[in-house]
Amino acid sequence: MAEAPLELARLSVAARAEMSPTALGIARVTVTVSAVDMAPVSAALSPTADGWAGRVSGLAWGFGRTVQAQAFDVMGTLRYEGRAQDVGLIPGGVTAVTVVLHELAAPPVFLNDAPLLDALLASAAEVAPGGSVSLEVQAHDPNPGDALRYQWSAPSGRFADASQARTSWTAPASKGSVMLSLTVTDSVGAAFTTGFTVTVSEGWLPTGWMTEHRLGHTATRLADGRVLVARGLLTGRETPLFNAEIYDPATGTWSMRASSSYCPDHASTTLLADGRVFFTGLGPSAEVYDPVADTWRRTRDMEEGIDLPETTLLSDGKVLVVGGFSSYRPGARLYDPIADTWGPTGVPLQYRAGFSLTPLLDGRVLVAGGTSRGESLATAEVYDPATGTWSATGSLSMGRTSHAAVRLLDGRVLVVGGGETEGASRSAEVYDPASGVWSATGAMLGQHSIVRATMLNSGQVLVAGGREGNRLLATAEVYDPASGTWRMTGAMAEARAGHSLTALPDGRGLVVGGEGVGGKFLESAELYVP
Template sequence: MLPSGQVLVAGGFNRTTEAYEPRAGTWWRAANTLTTHRSHTATLLPDGRVLVAGGGRQSSTGVNAELYDEITARWSAAGIMLTTRFGHTATLLPDGRVLVTGGTDREFGGRTLSSAEVYDPGTDTWTATGSLGTARTHHTATLLPSGQVLVVGGDDRGIRSNTAELYDPSTGTWSSTAGMWASRTYHSATLLPSGQVLVVGGDPDGSNVSTELYDPESKTWSSTANMNVARRYHSATVLNDGRVLVVGGYHDSAGIHFSAELYDPATGTWSSTASMNAGRFQHTATLLPNGSLLVVGGAGNQDQSSAELYAPQAPVVLE
């Protein structure tokens, strides 16, 4: 979400960029990106610009990074990344820099990476930092209240991981922490208001209904209630009341999910809520200033161009 409250959607199968104006409920076209990005990341910087890093079609270099300026509605080239990456993570650090970790050097069949690099918006440069202890892609990276970054799960050439490690921005080094109960990839990791991290679903084959909590104070994991529906490629968003809304996803047997469910940290339980109008996975979900959730795009029975809103107060899904 941009500083104005509008939502920027960029990347995918082409260079087009759109923005959603929540007050009017309308979309408008912004300038195209300089290159095509897919399996990329998009990070809002403290100065209001958006950094899009890595990704691209199989034929592209994948090293391009670019910046979107809401004031001009234009893109400009950013410093070139040190390493070609797809399926990596990007995390805004407390000092305004961006930590990028792991991924692969090709979108399909590439080498899984353990390297990490940091982007400095002030100098428009990338610098290498300490490498992960485990090469991984399709993992998660969560900024903790301490300023450390928790990296969890992922896979290396199909071998799924339950390992977790912590990045310290002050030293640029990694340390191992307790591993999860289950190996996961294509899962979600959500920072709760309590400071704990809720990890949900993921592989193998999208059949994982289990969820678990990481406590940064004790550096331990504990199990919590299972979801109602097994899913991967879903989204998980903290609502204004502290509950977590998990939306969509995929299951190898059940297929594409329309369903959504809510996790209540106060009780450690899940409850079903209104289903989406369109089944989708690998979509985006953005919490709007009014407390509604905007769900956009993704894959479905066909690639989705639709968007829909979830209103927690109702709760209903509106097209």
Template structure:
């Protein structure tokens, strides 16, 4: 954890909201003198807190804050309810924060005064407020805010069980998509609840769903990348809890995670990170905690973070920033004193075991078969003096590299490696000191051995692409022999172990990209030709074994990256072009077959990597440009169409490296050449 400046006012139980411009609005809470009405802004790009922005019309703590997304109020923040004094008096007022004017304005009042309630943005842009503590006790009522009208209406039905200090999550998968899951909470009579229920926006009614295994309040609930909901910690009948459990929206059932939290805690925070892990921070177990831990959805286990919070804190906020960091603000410390401090958790780049051989222009492939499942196979490359025939395996569990039993039959670099349907890896082409290579070979992860294919490429080539087709064949396209660029393509059939021609591209090209689209076609884009970088793009249809042109890129480029996004579009980034090294990015939409520009990288780069993360963002790392080899990394948000620079750089500047997403959601970066043009044996992980 690193410091993130100091709030202008100490705050216990404030709210923190990420605004559309990337700043964070912190509002309300209580200090040593009582409940406060002030609010302030954190600027992640500058790492500073602004002088207080406009104050709330009503002081409040234990309230809610929701960013609106539709209509004329889109981008504004709706604040509701909360307590207004030290006696815990709940309020029914609501107000809107306007980021453009930095002012607050009242909006329609809640039907019932409430605090420690939930507020959930629904798919249609309305906001559901549920439960909480009212003037006469814990509430079962719920109501809807319409941003267009600025009014509240009661839902058709109330919660089946009155509850406060509960959680509410909008579900995104399965038959319950769009419904809201409410879990646990306090019943107001000293008891905690195990019950859970679902709100149906179409009927505006509540229905019970499966009960939690453990009754709890002041817990957290986090929507995971697979659509399940992780509930962790909280206060149970006998104090703080270490248990955690998962809700499956498909069948409405709960299952315990493989392991419990390392530390029992309540009044903590939980934040889904870019790598799919969940960060839990602080909370209380007798007194405020400084510990933090990560939930790994693949193993079902909790792992303590390498560092603790600078300040023990509970009843604080945690906000995921566009760059992937998590901002913690306020809360109370171990003496129950309100805090003005803020700090940042950054998914660190951390070194892992070193390769046996330094290398660049190599390949890295995640294996999926046998005892080597989950390991990464690195093959060939250039060590600065000679081309390599060595291959080695990375074990994520131990962070250790081991050589494969055999080596490649032929040393090679700037080749391709393709995971086949049967789990074997096909290596094709490349070059070495003897020239450009037509030969191809197979790695078998079951026997950990290499063997040449029966047949070789029709044409020796490097700077080509290799793409696994839905029918199990591999399409190789273009490339060069050092003198000419090729328009030829060929197909490898693993059932016959043979190569055959696959028609000709419309343009000869190398250092291009090839991306398998959801419709089964392959998009080939850009690259270098005899007259320089190319702007053209074309499609291969395996069903007809034919090539057709498609819309051209907005800018000619080669040695770029292309990443298939979950929405079916293809993100192309950077590369080199006629104007030099490129920072531009563009999107290909297969439906109309057109390219359009999107946000630009902060730094021009080529020979970089681009990796789709579990949260659907794309992480670009390293590369080279006119200033030299880069250590910087940037994240693309496909929803906003924007890039943000990660706070931490790679531990080593590198280009012509590899980046591989591991099963646990972390990303492994290996080798490459550094700023001194020296090949690296180092590897590192992005968490």
């Protein structure tokens, strides 16, 4: 797999002094970022109400960076200078640094002078609700040997230790701007107070990792809100996994579950009405997992296995399995979990693989897109469980395969991504079951040829990861059905494809596993916080 391009870092710099820019006689301020492993990068800062500020982009990420700010008068004479040392830059992020400018020809130090701020470092200027920001203050006292005390404060969120020069702050659950304040006091009470604002907005947080590295696994939200992850391929050997794990959103932890004796390719799962989980894949076999008893039970076999199946639960509690038989013959079967029996039903109009299968509000089921004999399909058909028959419906505007389909709150169906062209990978369409017509909606901001999508509690749809050509994606977008538009969210920590994306009961989204940069299968998981 192609490696992702190098992610560069950005730096948000603010320079401050005790007097106003006019009184100081400063005409311009520059900032230079340097380190032993990178060439110096300089930029000009712009005046603000209380100093100067700006951003430096295109920086090599890493640690041990020195940020030096210099202020010049109208004659170009260097008048003031300040620096922050041991600054860490994270890939793809924005690090915030505040540098205090000191006069080069400083006046004599008087007894009991207040402490001086050298730099204020923050690992991020923006963070998701519940996310963490690492903080560090660099200060000194003009009076030799004078001890300093530190006190952090904020109207919301919490500090790991509010009395340390190095600490961390955890953002509150609510979004908005939060001012973090710091007071540094010497042994006789002289002090200074400073601070900066952190924006709390939607984004991604780390959570517990699975025990196994998994690609192509299944993820099913259980009736109690936990998430069952099963099957998939193990990294390195690319051998099938027979075990399962359950994620608990309340604790952010995983627990291993019983292993199955059956591990088909292209597994598809459906949550049954009684809380058990139905599994099937290539071949005639299927299994049912009971999360309460932590047991797997093999069902009766189908008379003939269905290739590349997709499954969904019908309103009567039966499972519809759709795919095809050998020689490109379309096929469908019904499984009754109470009687543990298989039954026939109507034959789909067309053989297809890589299609989407979406239950509609009226009990019917929509099948859209896919491939047949190497050709990408735009056709769609609807299954009526009352009659067991299939009927053609409106076609997509273009052929799509490995796309994502999500039923919206109003009953319409959103289809995104898929296809072999950039236009298909960015575009989205909405199906109206009442008219049987597809209509274009806003295109995604990025290209997602292999896409994962899920609907959040808000009714909006989250899309995360996938591929843009051969490049793995860490980007994520949210679709608003009311406006038909997309917006970018913060990027995931790891680019991935072949992962799972599951909506949690509390409105968050869980991303699990997949293939990462360099072809490694991932055991990591991340949480989207809206």
